[in-house]
Amino acid sequence: xxxxxxxxxxxxxxxxxxxxxxxxxxxxxxxxxxxxxxxxxxxxxxxxxxxxxxxxxxxxxxxxxxxxxxxxxxxxxxxxxxxxxxxxxxxxxxxxxxxxxxxxxxxxxxxxxxxxxxxxxxxxxxxxxxxxxxxxxxxxxxxxxxxxxxxxxxxxxxxxxxxxxxxxxxxxxxxxxxxxxxxxxxxxxxxxxxxxxxxxxxxxxxxxxxxxxxxxxxxxxxxxxxxxxxxxxxxx
Amino acid sequence: xxxxxxxxxxxxxxxxxxxxxxxxxxxxxxxxxxxxxxxxxxxxxxxxxxxxxxxxxxxxxxxxxxxxxxxxxxxxxxxxxxxxxxxxxxxxxxxxxxxxxxxxxxxxxxxxxxxxxxxxxxxxxxxxxxxxxxxxxxxxxxxxxxxxxxxxxxxxxxxxxxxxxxxxxxxxxxxxxxxxxxxxxxxxxxxxxxxxxxxxxxxxxxxxx
Numbered sequence: 170x171x172x173x174x175x176x177x178x179x180x181x182x183x184x185x186x187x188x189x190x191x192x193x194x195x196x197x198x199x200x201x202x203x204x205x206x207x208x209x210x211x212x213x214x215x216x217x218x219x220x221x222x223x224x225x226x227x228x229x230x231x232x233x234x235x236x237x238x239x240x241x242x243x244x245x246x247x248x249x250x251x252x253x254x255x256x257x258x259x260x261x262x263x264x265x266x267x268x269x270x271x272x273x274x275x276x277x278x279x280x281x282x283x284x285x286x287x288x289x290x291x292x293x294x295x296x297x298x299x300x301x302x303x304x305x306x307x308x309x310x311x312x313x314x315x316x317x318x319x320x321x322x323x324x325x326x327x328x329x330x331x332x333x334x335x336x337x338x339x340x341x342x343x344x345x346x347x348x349x350x351x352x353x354x355x356x357x358x359x360x361x362x363x364x365x366x367x368x369x370x371x372x373x374x375x376x377x378x379x380x381x382x383x384x385x386x387x388x389x390x391x392x393x394x395x396x397x398x399x400x401x402x403x404x405x
Numbered sequence: 406x407x408x409x410x411x412x413x414x415x416x417x418x419x420x421x422x423x424x425x426x427x428x429x430x431x432x433x434x435x436x437x438x439x440x441x442x443x444x445x446x447x448x449x450x451x452x453x454x455x456x457x458x459x460x461x462x463x464x465x466x467x468x469x470x471x472x473x474x475x476x477x478x479x480x481x482x483x484x485x486x487x488x489x490x491x492x493x494x495x496x497x498x499x500x501x502x503x504x505x506x507x508x509x510x511x512x513x514x515x516x517x518x519x520x521x522x523x524x525x526x527x528x529x530x531x532x533x534x535x536x537x538x539x540x541x542x543x544x545x546x547x548x549x550x551x552x553x554x555x556x557x558x559x560x561x562x563x564x565x566x567x568x569x570x571x572x573x574x575x576x577x578x579x580x581x582x583x584x585x586x587x588x589x590x591x592x593x594x595x596x597x598x599x600x601x602x603x604x605x606x607x608x609x610x611x612x613x614x
Contacts (some may be wrong), residue, residue: 175547175584199547201584364519370498370512372519376553379526386523389516 172200364389425472425483426613429533431525431558433550434461434491434518436539437570441596442488446470448602454488460504462518464490467528475606482614489528490521492550529557535564535613542569542577542593546585555586564612567591568605573598 171183176197181188191198363386365373372389379386388396430438442454455468470486496519501511529536536558540546558565567586569579573595583591592608594601 173584175581176578178580178584199545364523370508370515372496372515374494374496374519374522376492376494376522376526376550377557379523380530380557382527385527386520389520 171202171204173203175199175201425485426534427469427485427487427532428535428537428609428613429487429489429525429528430537430539431489431529431554432491432539433541433544433548434493435459436491436541436544437596438491438539439464439488441537441539441568441570441594442468442470442486444596444599444602445475445486446473448606449473449475454486460501460506462491462496462501462514462521464488465514465517465521466490467521467524475610477607477610477614480610480614482610484609484613487528487533489525490518492522492525492554494550496522529554529561533563537566537568537609538589539568539570539596540582541571542579542582543571543574546582551585555589559588565589566605566608566612569593570596572600 172181172185172188173179174181174188174192174195174197176199177192177195179192179194181200187193188200192200363375363378363382365375366389367373384397384399386397390396430442432438439455439457443457446452446454450470450473452470454470455464457463467490468488470488472483473486474481474483476482496515498508498511498515501514502508506514538551538555538558540551555565555567567582567589569577569582569591571577572579572593577593579591579593590608592601592605594605596602
Protein backbone atom coordinates (compact mmCIF):
# COMPACT_ATOMS: atom_id res chain seq x y z
CA UNK A 170 0.00 0.00 0.00
CA UNK A 171 2.21 2.77 -1.20
CA UNK A 172 0.18 5.88 -0.35
CA UNK A 173 -1.89 6.47 2.74
CA UNK A 174 -3.83 9.57 3.67
CA UNK A 175 -2.41 10.92 6.92
CA UNK A 176 -5.80 12.23 8.00
CA UNK A 177 -8.19 9.30 7.58
CA UNK A 178 -5.85 6.44 6.77
CA UNK A 179 -7.36 5.70 3.34
CA UNK A 180 -4.88 3.72 1.24
CA UNK A 181 -4.16 4.31 -2.43
CA UNK A 182 -2.25 2.20 -4.87
CA UNK A 183 0.93 3.56 -6.25
CA UNK A 184 0.20 5.74 -9.26
CA UNK A 185 -3.39 6.21 -8.20
CA UNK A 186 -4.92 9.28 -9.77
CA UNK A 187 -7.82 9.74 -7.43
CA UNK A 188 -5.57 11.20 -4.77
CA UNK A 189 -4.25 13.89 -7.09
CA UNK A 190 -6.95 16.31 -6.02
CA UNK A 191 -6.86 15.28 -2.39
CA UNK A 192 -8.26 12.36 -0.50
CA UNK A 193 -11.76 11.64 -1.83
CA UNK A 194 -12.89 10.60 1.64
CA UNK A 195 -11.73 13.39 3.89
CA UNK A 196 -10.19 15.95 1.55
CA UNK A 197 -6.78 15.58 3.18
CA UNK A 198 -3.86 16.55 0.99
CA UNK A 199 -1.00 14.87 2.79
CA UNK A 200 -0.10 11.27 2.11
CA UNK A 201 2.64 9.12 3.44
CA UNK A 202 4.44 6.65 1.29
CA UNK A 203 4.89 3.10 2.49
CA UNK A 204 7.77 1.40 0.81
CA UNK A 205 6.65 -1.94 -0.51
CA UNK A 206 8.79 -4.93 -1.38
CA UNK A 207 9.16 -3.97 -5.01
CA UNK A 208 11.04 -0.94 -6.10
CA UNK A 209 8.37 1.67 -6.62
CA UNK A 210 9.09 4.43 -9.12
CA UNK A 211 8.72 7.97 -7.90
CA UNK A 212 5.06 8.94 -7.87
CA UNK A 213 4.20 11.77 -10.22
CA UNK A 214 1.84 13.51 -7.86
CA UNK A 215 3.16 16.52 -5.99
CA UNK A 216 0.78 15.92 -3.11
CA UNK A 217 2.72 12.85 -2.11
CA UNK A 218 5.86 14.88 -1.47
CA UNK A 219 5.35 16.23 2.06
CA UNK A 220 5.67 12.91 3.88
CA UNK A 221 8.94 12.41 2.10
CA UNK A 222 10.31 15.63 3.43
CA UNK A 223 11.75 14.59 6.76
CA UNK A 224 14.79 12.94 5.26
CA UNK A 225 15.80 15.81 2.99
CA UNK A 226 14.95 18.28 5.72
CA UNK A 227 17.11 16.60 8.26
CA UNK A 228 19.96 16.14 5.83
CA UNK A 229 19.79 19.77 4.88
CA UNK A 230 19.66 20.64 8.53
CA UNK A 231 22.70 18.51 9.15
CA UNK A 232 24.49 20.14 6.28
CA UNK A 233 23.66 23.55 7.63
CA UNK A 234 24.70 22.47 11.09
CA UNK A 235 28.00 21.12 9.83
CA UNK A 236 28.66 24.20 7.80
CA UNK A 237 27.74 26.39 10.73
CA UNK A 238 30.11 24.46 12.95
CA UNK A 239 32.84 24.88 10.37
CA UNK A 240 32.31 28.59 10.30
CA UNK A 241 32.19 28.77 14.06
CA UNK A 242 35.51 26.97 14.23
CA UNK A 243 36.95 29.38 11.74
CA UNK A 244 35.87 32.47 13.56
CA UNK A 245 36.54 30.90 16.92
CA UNK A 246 39.94 32.54 17.33
CA UNK A 247 38.89 36.15 17.14
CA UNK A 248 35.52 35.54 18.73
CA UNK A 249 36.93 33.77 21.69
CA UNK A 250 39.55 36.30 22.60
CA UNK A 251 36.98 39.03 22.56
CA UNK A 252 34.55 36.96 24.54
CA UNK A 253 37.17 36.03 27.06
CA UNK A 254 37.90 39.70 27.59
CA UNK A 255 34.25 40.35 28.10
CA UNK A 256 34.09 37.61 30.66
CA UNK A 257 37.13 38.91 32.46
CA UNK A 258 35.41 42.21 32.82
CA UNK A 259 32.41 40.55 34.31
CA UNK A 260 33.35 38.56 37.39
CA UNK A 261 29.77 37.54 38.07
CA UNK A 262 30.51 34.23 36.42
CA UNK A 263 27.75 33.47 33.99
CA UNK A 264 26.99 29.82 34.12
CA UNK A 265 25.01 27.72 31.74
CA UNK A 266 21.65 28.20 33.44
CA UNK A 267 19.75 30.54 31.18
CA UNK A 268 16.93 31.01 33.67
CA UNK A 269 19.26 33.01 35.84
CA UNK A 270 20.30 35.37 33.12
CA UNK A 271 18.41 38.49 32.31
CA UNK A 272 19.00 40.74 29.32
CA UNK A 273 20.06 43.64 31.50
CA UNK A 274 23.11 41.73 32.69
CA UNK A 275 24.61 41.68 29.26
CA UNK A 276 23.12 44.83 27.88
CA UNK A 277 26.45 46.63 27.53
CA UNK A 278 27.88 43.87 25.37
CA UNK A 279 26.93 45.34 21.98
CA UNK A 280 28.94 48.44 22.78
CA UNK A 281 32.03 46.56 23.72
CA UNK A 282 35.00 46.87 21.39
CA UNK A 283 35.14 44.46 18.52
CA UNK A 284 37.98 43.37 16.38
CA UNK A 285 38.43 44.11 12.71
CA UNK A 286 36.88 40.86 11.48
CA UNK A 287 33.74 41.37 13.47
CA UNK A 288 33.45 44.97 12.43
CA UNK A 289 33.93 43.93 8.86
CA UNK A 290 31.28 41.26 9.14
CA UNK A 291 28.91 43.69 10.73
CA UNK A 292 29.23 46.25 7.99
CA UNK A 293 29.58 44.14 4.90
CA UNK A 294 27.80 41.27 3.31
CA UNK A 295 29.99 38.34 2.45
CA UNK A 296 29.81 37.28 -1.15
CA UNK A 297 28.96 33.64 -1.79
CA UNK A 298 32.41 33.01 -3.25
CA UNK A 299 34.00 33.80 0.06
CA UNK A 300 31.96 31.27 1.94
CA UNK A 301 33.73 27.96 2.32
CA UNK A 302 32.13 24.71 1.38
CA UNK A 303 31.90 22.20 4.20
CA UNK A 304 35.32 20.65 3.68
CA UNK A 305 37.30 23.46 2.14
CA UNK A 306 40.03 25.29 3.95
CA UNK A 307 38.80 28.81 3.70
CA UNK A 308 40.15 32.17 4.82
CA UNK A 309 39.74 32.73 8.48
CA UNK A 310 38.68 36.32 8.70
CA UNK A 311 35.11 35.98 7.56
CA UNK A 312 32.22 35.84 9.97
CA UNK A 313 29.12 35.19 7.91
CA UNK A 314 27.20 33.94 10.93
CA UNK A 315 27.06 37.27 12.65
CA UNK A 316 23.86 39.16 12.82
CA UNK A 317 22.08 40.85 10.03
CA UNK A 318 21.24 44.51 10.22
CA UNK A 319 17.67 45.60 9.96
CA UNK A 320 18.78 48.44 7.76
CA UNK A 321 20.73 46.21 5.44
CA UNK A 322 18.90 46.35 2.13
CA UNK A 323 20.12 42.94 1.09
CA UNK A 324 18.50 41.22 4.02
CA UNK A 325 15.02 41.93 2.81
CA UNK A 326 15.72 41.16 -0.80
CA UNK A 327 17.88 38.10 -0.34
CA UNK A 328 15.09 35.55 -0.62
CA UNK A 329 13.91 36.98 -3.91
CA UNK A 330 17.41 36.98 -5.33
CA UNK A 331 17.63 33.27 -5.40
CA UNK A 332 16.40 31.70 -8.60
CA UNK A 333 13.09 29.95 -8.54
CA UNK A 334 14.80 26.62 -9.04
CA UNK A 335 16.78 26.98 -5.86
CA UNK A 336 13.72 27.27 -3.68
CA UNK A 337 11.82 24.60 -5.50
CA UNK A 338 11.03 21.70 -3.24
CA UNK A 339 12.72 19.31 -5.63
CA UNK A 340 15.56 19.19 -3.15
CA UNK A 341 13.72 16.04 -2.17
CA UNK A 342 15.37 14.37 -5.14
CA UNK A 343 19.02 15.15 -4.56
CA UNK A 344 20.22 12.21 -6.58
CA UNK A 345 18.68 13.45 -9.81
CA UNK A 346 18.50 17.20 -9.74
CA UNK A 347 21.55 17.86 -7.74
CA UNK A 348 21.80 21.58 -7.22
CA UNK A 349 24.80 23.38 -8.49
CA UNK A 350 27.43 23.89 -5.80
CA UNK A 351 27.19 27.66 -6.00
CA UNK A 352 23.42 27.45 -5.61
CA UNK A 353 23.86 25.23 -2.61
CA UNK A 354 26.30 27.71 -1.15
CA UNK A 355 23.87 30.49 -1.73
CA UNK A 356 21.11 28.54 -0.09
CA UNK A 357 23.29 27.74 2.89
CA UNK A 358 24.37 31.32 3.03
CA UNK A 359 20.76 32.39 3.27
CA UNK A 360 20.29 30.05 6.19
CA UNK A 361 23.47 30.90 8.01
CA UNK A 362 22.16 33.50 10.33
CA UNK A 363 20.55 32.45 13.56
CA UNK A 364 18.02 35.22 13.39
CA UNK A 365 17.34 37.26 10.33
CA UNK A 366 15.76 40.63 11.02
CA UNK A 367 13.47 41.38 8.11
CA UNK A 368 12.20 44.52 9.79
CA UNK A 369 11.61 45.48 13.42
CA UNK A 370 9.15 42.92 14.72
CA UNK A 371 9.60 40.51 11.81
CA UNK A 372 12.13 37.75 12.19
CA UNK A 373 13.17 34.54 10.52
CA UNK A 374 14.86 31.98 12.69
CA UNK A 375 17.30 29.25 11.79
CA UNK A 376 16.54 26.65 14.43
CA UNK A 377 19.51 24.43 13.65
CA UNK A 378 21.87 27.35 13.91
CA UNK A 379 20.30 28.51 17.17
CA UNK A 380 20.59 25.00 18.52
CA UNK A 381 24.13 24.59 17.27
CA UNK A 382 25.58 27.75 18.78
CA UNK A 383 27.46 27.53 22.00
CA UNK A 384 26.76 31.12 22.82
CA UNK A 385 23.23 31.97 23.72
CA UNK A 386 21.27 34.88 22.26
CA UNK A 387 19.39 36.46 25.10
CA UNK A 388 18.34 39.83 23.75
CA UNK A 389 17.68 41.43 20.40
CA UNK A 390 18.23 45.12 19.84
CA UNK A 391 16.08 47.28 17.63
CA UNK A 392 18.92 47.75 15.19
CA UNK A 393 19.27 44.04 14.64
CA UNK A 394 22.18 43.48 17.01
CA UNK A 395 22.25 40.64 19.47
CA UNK A 396 23.20 40.41 23.08
CA UNK A 397 24.72 37.04 23.73
CA UNK A 398 25.84 35.06 26.70
CA UNK A 399 29.01 33.13 26.09
CA UNK A 400 29.69 29.77 27.68
CA UNK A 401 31.85 29.54 30.76
CA UNK A 402 34.38 27.26 29.10
CA UNK A 403 35.38 29.96 26.64
CA UNK A 404 37.78 31.00 29.37
CA UNK A 405 39.95 28.01 28.58
CA UNK B 406 26.48 -10.20 41.49
CA UNK B 407 23.41 -9.65 43.61
CA UNK B 408 25.35 -7.36 45.90
CA UNK B 409 26.65 -5.30 42.98
CA UNK B 410 23.16 -5.02 41.56
CA UNK B 411 21.85 -3.93 44.92
CA UNK B 412 24.55 -1.31 45.26
CA UNK B 413 23.94 -0.04 41.76
CA UNK B 414 20.21 0.16 42.41
CA UNK B 415 20.69 2.05 45.61
CA UNK B 416 23.14 4.44 43.96
CA UNK B 417 20.79 5.12 41.09
CA UNK B 418 17.87 5.66 43.45
CA UNK B 419 20.08 7.97 45.46
CA UNK B 420 20.84 10.02 42.37
CA UNK B 421 17.27 10.06 41.19
CA UNK B 422 16.21 11.25 44.61
CA UNK B 423 18.75 14.06 44.57
CA UNK B 424 18.59 15.11 40.96
CA UNK B 425 15.11 15.30 39.54
CA UNK B 426 15.00 14.87 35.79
CA UNK B 427 14.46 18.14 34.02
CA UNK B 428 11.62 17.66 31.57
CA UNK B 429 11.18 20.26 28.85
CA UNK B 430 7.73 20.89 27.43
CA UNK B 431 8.33 21.69 23.78
CA UNK B 432 6.22 22.29 20.72
CA UNK B 433 5.00 24.93 18.30
CA UNK B 434 3.19 28.06 19.55
CA UNK B 435 -0.36 27.64 20.82
CA UNK B 436 -0.14 23.87 21.18
CA UNK B 437 -1.13 24.08 24.84
CA UNK B 438 2.28 23.75 26.46
CA UNK B 439 1.60 26.16 29.30
CA UNK B 440 -1.86 24.70 29.85
CA UNK B 441 -0.24 21.30 30.24
CA UNK B 442 2.53 22.67 32.46
CA UNK B 443 -0.06 24.32 34.66
CA UNK B 444 -2.15 21.16 34.73
CA UNK B 445 0.83 19.09 35.88
CA UNK B 446 1.97 21.69 38.40
CA UNK B 447 -1.52 22.23 39.82
CA UNK B 448 -2.24 18.52 40.07
CA UNK B 449 0.91 17.79 42.05
CA UNK B 450 1.99 21.01 43.74
CA UNK B 451 -1.10 23.22 43.77
CA UNK B 452 0.70 26.07 41.98
CA UNK B 453 0.62 27.22 38.40
CA UNK B 454 3.64 27.87 36.19
CA UNK B 455 2.54 30.74 33.98
CA UNK B 456 -0.31 32.56 32.29
CA UNK B 457 -2.17 30.87 29.46
CA UNK B 458 -3.49 32.68 26.44
CA UNK B 459 -5.05 32.04 23.07
CA UNK B 460 -2.68 34.63 21.59
CA UNK B 461 0.44 32.91 20.28
CA UNK B 462 3.75 33.44 22.07
CA UNK B 463 2.25 34.20 25.47
CA UNK B 464 5.20 32.32 26.96
CA UNK B 465 8.35 34.15 25.95
CA UNK B 466 10.76 32.96 28.58
CA UNK B 467 11.29 29.43 29.80
CA UNK B 468 9.64 28.87 33.16
CA UNK B 469 10.53 26.15 35.56
CA UNK B 470 8.67 24.37 38.31
CA UNK B 471 11.03 22.35 40.43
CA UNK B 472 10.49 19.19 42.41
CA UNK B 473 7.14 18.18 41.02
CA UNK B 474 6.53 14.86 42.71
CA UNK B 475 4.27 12.55 40.76
CA UNK B 476 2.98 9.46 42.51
CA UNK B 477 2.24 6.42 40.42
CA UNK B 478 1.52 2.90 41.58
CA UNK B 479 2.93 3.41 45.03
CA UNK B 480 6.16 4.96 43.74
CA UNK B 481 6.96 8.59 43.34
CA UNK B 482 8.84 10.31 40.53
CA UNK B 483 10.25 13.77 41.00
CA UNK B 484 10.76 15.98 37.96
CA UNK B 485 11.49 19.61 37.19
CA UNK B 486 8.99 20.86 34.63
CA UNK B 487 10.32 23.43 32.17
CA UNK B 488 7.69 25.22 30.13
CA UNK B 489 9.36 26.65 27.03
CA UNK B 490 8.31 29.28 24.49
CA UNK B 491 6.73 27.93 21.32
CA UNK B 492 9.28 27.16 18.64
CA UNK B 493 8.78 28.56 15.16
CA UNK B 494 10.84 29.66 12.18
CA UNK B 495 9.01 32.95 11.65
CA UNK B 496 7.78 35.59 14.03
CA UNK B 497 5.78 38.47 12.63
CA UNK B 498 4.30 41.24 14.72
CA UNK B 499 1.41 41.71 12.26
CA UNK B 500 0.07 38.39 13.51
CA UNK B 501 -0.49 39.98 16.92
CA UNK B 502 -2.26 43.02 15.50
CA UNK B 503 -5.24 40.77 14.87
CA UNK B 504 -5.55 40.36 18.61
CA UNK B 505 -6.29 44.03 19.30
CA UNK B 506 -2.71 44.84 20.12
CA UNK B 507 -1.02 48.16 19.48
CA UNK B 508 1.85 48.07 17.01
CA UNK B 509 4.50 48.90 19.59
CA UNK B 510 3.30 46.12 21.86
CA UNK B 511 3.11 43.71 18.94
CA UNK B 512 6.67 44.52 17.85
CA UNK B 513 7.93 44.07 21.40
CA UNK B 514 6.05 40.80 21.78
CA UNK B 515 7.54 39.65 18.49
CA UNK B 516 11.06 40.48 19.63
CA UNK B 517 10.59 38.77 22.96
CA UNK B 518 9.07 35.74 21.25
CA UNK B 519 12.14 35.49 19.02
CA UNK B 520 14.40 35.67 22.05
CA UNK B 521 12.20 33.00 23.60
CA UNK B 522 12.76 30.64 20.69
CA UNK B 523 16.51 31.16 21.01
CA UNK B 524 16.23 30.36 24.70
CA UNK B 525 14.14 27.25 24.07
CA UNK B 526 16.66 25.95 21.54
CA UNK B 527 19.50 26.63 23.94
CA UNK B 528 17.76 24.70 26.71
CA UNK B 529 17.26 21.81 24.35
CA UNK B 530 20.97 21.78 23.68
CA UNK B 531 22.12 21.18 27.20
CA UNK B 532 19.56 21.65 29.91
CA UNK B 533 16.83 19.05 29.59
CA UNK B 534 16.85 15.34 30.34
CA UNK B 535 13.61 14.49 28.59
CA UNK B 536 10.93 16.08 26.45
CA UNK B 537 7.16 16.24 26.41
CA UNK B 538 6.46 17.28 22.84
CA UNK B 539 3.04 18.91 22.71
CA UNK B 540 1.07 19.24 19.50
CA UNK B 541 -2.35 20.69 18.77
CA UNK B 542 -4.15 17.66 17.37
CA UNK B 543 -6.41 19.87 15.25
CA UNK B 544 -3.36 21.13 13.36
CA UNK B 545 -1.22 19.50 10.72
CA UNK B 546 1.82 17.92 12.41
CA UNK B 547 3.82 17.60 9.20
CA UNK B 548 5.78 20.80 9.57
CA UNK B 549 9.42 21.70 9.26
CA UNK B 550 9.57 22.83 12.89
CA UNK B 551 8.16 19.57 14.22
CA UNK B 552 10.40 17.46 12.02
CA UNK B 553 13.47 19.43 12.98
CA UNK B 554 12.78 19.55 16.69
CA UNK B 555 11.91 15.89 16.99
CA UNK B 556 15.02 15.13 14.93
CA UNK B 557 17.17 17.14 17.31
CA UNK B 558 15.58 15.44 20.31
CA UNK B 559 16.31 12.07 18.74
CA UNK B 560 19.88 13.03 17.97
CA UNK B 561 20.32 13.89 21.66
CA UNK B 562 18.93 10.48 22.63
CA UNK B 563 16.46 12.19 24.91
CA UNK B 564 13.38 10.27 25.97
CA UNK B 565 10.35 11.89 24.38
CA UNK B 566 6.60 11.52 24.67
CA UNK B 567 4.46 12.99 21.89
CA UNK B 568 1.29 14.49 23.31
CA UNK B 569 -1.67 15.03 20.98
CA UNK B 570 -3.38 17.85 22.84
CA UNK B 571 -6.79 19.49 22.44
CA UNK B 572 -8.71 16.26 21.94
CA UNK B 573 -11.72 18.11 23.32
CA UNK B 574 -11.92 20.16 20.13
CA UNK B 575 -13.81 19.21 17.05
CA UNK B 576 -11.39 18.35 14.29
CA UNK B 577 -8.90 16.73 16.64
CA UNK B 578 -7.02 14.05 14.73
CA UNK B 579 -4.69 11.96 16.88
CA UNK B 580 -4.02 9.45 14.14
CA UNK B 581 -2.40 12.10 11.98
CA UNK B 582 0.12 12.77 14.76
CA UNK B 583 0.73 9.06 15.26
CA UNK B 584 1.42 8.82 11.55
CA UNK B 585 3.79 11.74 11.64
CA UNK B 586 5.94 10.27 14.40
CA UNK B 587 5.48 6.50 14.27
CA UNK B 588 8.81 5.98 16.00
CA UNK B 589 7.47 7.53 19.22
CA UNK B 590 4.58 6.88 21.51
CA UNK B 591 1.72 9.33 21.06
CA UNK B 592 -0.75 10.01 23.85
CA UNK B 593 -4.04 11.83 23.31
CA UNK B 594 -5.06 14.33 25.94
CA UNK B 595 -6.88 17.52 26.69
CA UNK B 596 -4.74 19.51 29.07
CA UNK B 597 -7.51 22.08 29.36
CA UNK B 598 -10.18 19.55 30.38
CA UNK B 599 -7.82 17.17 32.12
CA UNK B 600 -8.81 14.28 29.86
CA UNK B 601 -6.52 11.24 29.87
CA UNK B 602 -4.09 12.84 32.32
CA UNK B 603 -3.84 9.59 34.30
CA UNK B 604 -2.28 7.86 31.34
CA UNK B 605 -0.01 10.83 30.75
CA UNK B 606 1.25 10.63 34.33
CA UNK B 607 1.73 6.87 34.01
CA UNK B 608 3.88 7.42 30.97
CA UNK B 609 5.80 10.30 32.51
CA UNK B 610 6.67 8.05 35.42
CA UNK B 611 7.65 5.27 33.03
CA UNK B 612 9.73 7.43 30.70
CA UNK B 613 11.32 9.87 33.09
CA UNK B 614 11.30 8.09 36.42
